[in-house]
Amino acid sequence: MLDYQQKLSIIESFPELKKKEVSLGRINFQYADSVADKKNVIYHLHPNGNGYVYAKDIDGYEPDAKGMVNIRDFSEEELRGIIKKAIHALSAEGAYEAATAGGVDHEIWINRSGQSLEVIYENELWNVYAGELLDGTFRTYLEAREYLIEEGFRPEKTKKGRS
Structure with missing residues (x-):
């Protein structure tokens, strides 16, 4: 299991994501080029290592009602993979692929x-x-x-x- 600093380092390696501090020491990372109303790719990354990645309609994940998947126990490979998929899903190309089967x-x-x-x-x-x-x-x-x-x-x- 990755700790907070390891997760933060991995997330910050995606230049298309912008860091936004929120309450209680938590951090969101937003994808400004999102073609969807949804901008948060990483939601409430907490110093205790808990956090969420937006994964609605991404194969292989079971998101909650808000479209989020908990990343507490993700490995580096799993975290990088879900972030890449989330960014792609929110990109113009990803939205096109979803709309066009x-x-x-x-x-x-x-x-x-x-x-x-x-x-x-x-x-x-x-x-x-x-x-x-x-x-x-x-x-x-x-x-x-x-x-x-x-x-x-x-x-x-x-x-x-x-x-």
Whole structure:
């Protein structure tokens, strides 16, 4: 288990994080370039070694209701890993990947009759096109996917990412 000074040293090695002292000797570290409302990556790092890292929607972690994971017993490798993932998740690229199902922003879906529909991520929405005609608009990829499956379509094997 890392002590407070070791954790502090590891966290301070991330130049994109800015230190902000809060009450009772605790420290937050914020990611100013966050595209989310959330800016705190490290929350309430305490001199006793306790603290939290924002890990909402990051695979491999079970965050609390606020999206935080306790780092009291983390090793150096674990701490560095979760901080890198948290920064990435709050970055423009990380938000894009989350919104576009891992960076895929364009898919072709085909039904048994050979008809095809195109799903394209545009202006933070998922649009489904039949040729040049807009067939539907959805807030999330999951909603668009559910619609297409209900209509009897399946994704084509090739997927296209951001160009």
